[in-house]
Structure formats: structure tokens, C-alpha cells
Amino acid sequence: MGISRVHRLIRLITLLQSRQAKSADELTLDLHVSRRTLFRDLKLLEAAGVPYYHERGKGYRIRQSYFLPPINLTVAETMGLMILAKSAEAERNRPLAPAALSAIYKLIAITPDPIREACSDLLENISVTPIQPVDGHDETRVYHELQRAIDEQLVCDVAYQSPTEDEPLTCKLMPYAMHLANNAWYVLGKTSAHGNEVRVLKLVRFRSVELTRRRFKRPAKFQVSDKLGLAWKLIPEGKEYNIEIEFSAKVATNVTEVRWHSTQQIKTLDDGRCRVSFRVDGLNEIAWWVCGYADQARVIKPAALRKRVREMHERASKLNT
Incomplete structure (x- = not known):
């Protein structure tokens, strides 16, 4: 076999390994060969055991499990x-x-x-401070159980400890998807205790997860983003607000260095202050965030958020007198 043909076959394999299928016409153009030569080369690959295949309406490609291309790391x-x-x-x-x-x-x-x-x-000259894991909870076991339930669409018997309740909630769970946010794993799904509402449940709060043999049908068009919507973090409340907050010059740099929300808009003022606006579903989560800046943040709108933040600060003041 000539060297030129070896190079052409290697090039053909590389093209077939690309993520996008290639039609016969595209391959002939890329390889600068006739259709007859292309099909002769494909037969040679077949004889050599290279598992290429043809997708109707798309083109030729090699099965991804065949081998990975070499990796040259910088x-x-x-x-x-x-x-x-x-x-x-x-x-x-x-x-x-x-x-x-x-x-x-x-x-x-x-x-x-x-x-x-x-x-x-x-x-040796780079220091890393890792986020410490939660002690005393087998999050990995819960993850694997719930992931299996999602894959096989199995209903689970669960005990879930809500931070607002004294006793764990025992119910049936139909898990739809897993979600990693704020260095914590969550599962989204419906429970027998919450009707048709899709809930967001934190894995570390599960006290037990037992798979049953009962199956459920996951909605074909379910997307995590559809559930979370414009929530500040994880919990949408069903009503959207236009938020505008003014931050002092002391913390303005800290605030503007971070992309807090997908709708974030920033206006820097001449004296170093900044005004940040968002379109957010719900006020509870963002109210806690604003309170974290104490006397360095002023809510311009809406009035409902301004009132909530003021009340939270008043309660904190009484608690610390």
C-alpha cells in the first residue's frame, strides 16, 4: 500500500471520528478523491475492522467507543x-x-x-483552600440511589428532613433530574406530599431513600431550567419582580466582580457607588443576599423587598441588643 493511501486512510478515519457525520460528497471534497476511490477506502476500513456506519440522511461516522484520539496537553x-x-x-x-x-x-x-x-x-507555589465536605452524611449513596431511580424511572420511598420541620417527611418521590448548585446536589421531582408541584430537594437532607418496583413516567419535555426559571438561586415563588439595589462605594467593587444572576445589569456612579438591577422570581432568596451587605446596600425597588429587608434588619437588631 502506498504512503499517500496510508495518509488518506488516516485522514478518512479522522474525519469519521468527528462529532458531525459526513456525507459521501463531503468526504470526497475533504479527501480530494472520487466517489469510487472513497468507497474503495471505506471497504478497506471495513476489512480492517474499523466500525464505521452510515446514518440515513446524515452521513458516515465511526462509533465513538472505537478509540479516542491522542491527547497532547499544554x-x-x-x-x-x-x-x-x-x-x-x-x-x-x-x-x-x-x-x-x-x-x-x-x-x-x-x-x-x-x-x-x-x-x-x-x-508548589500555588495554594488551594478546598471546600470542606459535609460530615456525617452519605451523600454519595443517596446520589447513586436517586440517579438509578431517575434512569429506571422508579418511585422511591423517602424520608426528608426539611429545615423548617421537626420531624422528617415520609413520602413517595418520583425523581426527574439531578442538579448541582452552590456546591450542593439537589434532586428535582414530584412527591406524594406536594401534589403536582415539582420540588427541589437537597440530597444532604435525605434521611433514607428506598427504591420500589413501581414505575413512573417522566415528562418528556421536562427541563431543570424551566423549573428554576428566574429564581435567585433555586426556589421560584411564582411572581417576578424588577429589582434595583444601590451599593456603597465600599462594597461596589466586590458586588460588580460577580455575575450573581443571568438578568444582572450594572450602572457605576461617579462617586464609586453602583446600582445593580435584576429580574427575579420571588423575594425570599434575594432578601437574604441583600441583608448580607447590612448597611452597605439600599433597596430602591420594589417596595415589597425594601420592607422585607428592613423587617429582617429590625429583628436582627433586637436579637443582638
Whole structure:
């Protein structure tokens, strides 16, 4: 077999491994060959056991499980992986963390020795303060049980400890999806205690999860984003508000450095203050956030949020007198 044909076959395999299927016409143009030559090369790949296939209306591609392309990591990419591994070590007991760490270490292992050694030297001058995991709760077991229930659409018997209740709530749960936010895992689904409302439940609050043999049908068009909508964090309340808050110059830089919400708009004032506006579903979550800035934040609108923040500060003042 000629060298040019070997190169062409390697190029053909590379094209077939791309995420987008390629039609015969596209392949002939990319390879600069005739259709006859293309089909002859495809037959050669078939004889060699390369598992390509044709999707009607789309084109040719190779099964993704065949093999992965070689990975050449740069120094910056290797450093990034090492920092991720260093920060993730403290969360080894969290859901999916061991698998993620294993993948990171495998990628680091295939980098050339000079790059890996250089990155290790640089890493000695980088400090990472990891987020500490929750003690005394098997979040990983709960995650795996709920993920299996989602995959197999199985109803669960659960006991859930709400922070506002003295006793755990026992009910049936039909889990739809998992969601990671604010360094915590949540499950979204319907329960026998809340009617048709989709609830957002925090994994660390589950006291028990038992899968049953009863199946449910997950809504085909369910999306986590549809449930969360314009909520400040996780809990939409069914009414949207136009929020405007003015922050003092002392904290303005801190506020404007972060993207707090997808609808965020910022206006910087001449004296260093800033005004930040949002379109938010519900006031409870954002009220707590505003109170965190104490006397450095002034609610301009709506009046309902201004009143709520004022009342929360008054109660805090009485509590601390």
C-alpha cells in the first residue's frame, strides 16, 4: 500500500471520528478523491475492522467507543488539571468525585515527563483552600440511589428532613433530574406530599431513600431550567419582580466582580457607588443576599423587598441588643 493511501486512510478515519457525520460528497471534497476511490477506502476500513456506519440522511461516522484520539496537553492545561485535582481531593467522598479524580490523574499521567515535572514545580507555589465536605452524611449513596431511580424511572420511598420541620417527611418521590448548585446536589421531582408541584430537594437532607418496583413516567419535555426559571438561586415563588439595589462605594467593587444572576445589569456612579438591577422570581432568596451587605446596600425597588429587608434588619437588631 502506498504512503499517500496510508495518509488518506488516516485522514478518512479522522474525519469519521468527528462529532458531525459526513456525507459521501463531503468526504470526497475533504479527501480530494472520487466517489469510487472513497468507497474503495471505506471497504478497506471495513476489512480492517474499523466500525464505521452510515446514518440515513446524515452521513458516515465511526462509533465513538472505537478509540479516542491522542491527547497532547499544554503546560497550562496540565497545570489546570493538577489544580483541579488538588482542590477536589477534599471532596473525594462527594458524588462522582472519585471518578472525576481518576480521569484527571489518567490525563496527567500521559503528559510528557518534562511538562509534568515543570508543572509539579510550579504547583508548589500555588495554594488551594478546598471546600470542606459535609460530615456525617452519605451523600454519595443517596446520589447513586436517586440517579438509578431517575434512569429506571422508579418511585422511591423517602424520608426528608426539611429545615423548617421537626420531624422528617415520609413520602413517595418520583425523581426527574439531578442538579448541582452552590456546591450542593439537589434532586428535582414530584412527591406524594406536594401534589403536582415539582420540588427541589437537597440530597444532604435525605434521611433514607428506598427504591420500589413501581414505575413512573417522566415528562418528556421536562427541563431543570424551566423549573428554576428566574429564581435567585433555586426556589421560584411564582411572581417576578424588577429589582434595583444601590451599593456603597465600599462594597461596589466586590458586588460588580460577580455575575450573581443571568438578568444582572450594572450602572457605576461617579462617586464609586453602583446600582445593580435584576429580574427575579420571588423575594425570599434575594432578601437574604441583600441583608448580607447590612448597611452597605439600599433597596430602591420594589417596595415589597425594601420592607422585607428592613423587617429582617429590625429583628436582627433586637436579637443582638
